[in-house]
Amino acid sequence: MSVKLRCHNVTCTIAFPDEEELPANASAQSLGVRAQKKLLSKLSSKSVAKVFIDDTSGRILDNIHKIARSYTNSKKDADKLLKYIIKTIVKLGILYKNDLFTNNELKLIDDFRNRFHSLCKAVVTFYEVDFTFDRSFLVRVLKECQELTHKIIASHLTQKSHERIDYVFNFFGNLAFLEYAFDPKLDKNRAMVGQIVADMNLLINDGLL
Template sequence: MDDENNNSTLGGGPINAQSLALRIQKKVASKMSNKNMAKIFIDETSGRLLDNLYKLVKDYSGSKKLAESILNDIIKVIVKIGILVKNEQLSSDELKLCNDFRQTFHLFAKSALSFYEIEYTFDQKHLHNLLVSCQASMHSIIKFHLTDKSKNRVDNVFNFFSDITFLEDIFKNHKYSTQMQVIVDDARKLVDDGLL
């Protein structure tokens, strides 16, 4: 076999440059996706919101490791989905699921803001159900594109934030009121700007 033929196969099959490039992008994104890298690509308000979610998770759980894991998982999943969208890897049905996810997550954000801002309206079950719906949509979007490790990242994030006890504590326990107010202020700005 000559060199040209040797260069055209990888593992016995033809090289698909687009597929290879996509795999490399996802691998690089996975290695580079952390809080500091995210700040390069996101606006100041979103960065501050992520920082304060990290602090809330750390204070609530008492675990810096868990807070770092949750934050890294959020960033990695967002970056990988961004790569899929940018490279037009999602089918029309999956793009519709992305839109459904955005609408449900927007409803979650608006509901959470309303529950925080208006006394005696809090409904943790409603927030829980919206997050569970978001989680299911996310799994449908990534099912054929991302690894089991990425799917576990989705579960790690949504299982933590949709936990009824967590929701109850952060909305009703005054211990978290200062952190929640900062998160609510940034989330309100992102919702008003159409970014969340």
């Protein structure tokens, strides 16, 4: 059995082999979640972003990609980082929209949101106010967010997803990267961080971050 789905001019065929044995407790919802995950695996990162991520967040990710590419001097590494971020965001979104998180997991999500909000506010402050950059604070909160994300997905996603999460948070929590991104002497970086901060402020003011 196969189903064709079309999103933003992208057509994908989601196949479920006829001989594949479904779990005894399979439901329409569980099959729907599986279909969404299969769709995700078939779309490019840019196509996924257009479907699942708003324009403001998309601009933030674009600028993160530019800084990562400049820091690593590798388009391949920057592409990998962006792909892992998008896959993680979308998989969490699929689980959330299908009400698959337990009450305890929802509490962990609220905790994550609060810590991530503090992280974003700190990034804004570090950019807007001279001599406030605190790398140790960023590293600590990133580590806390990393641990919470692992707990949130523990009973839902595979080891591969855990590895993607580690890759993303370890990249941003690298002291050398943080110092590079916030170096006031690097005008090009400061311009990109400024654009990220402007979009972060939009999301914060709209209550989305």
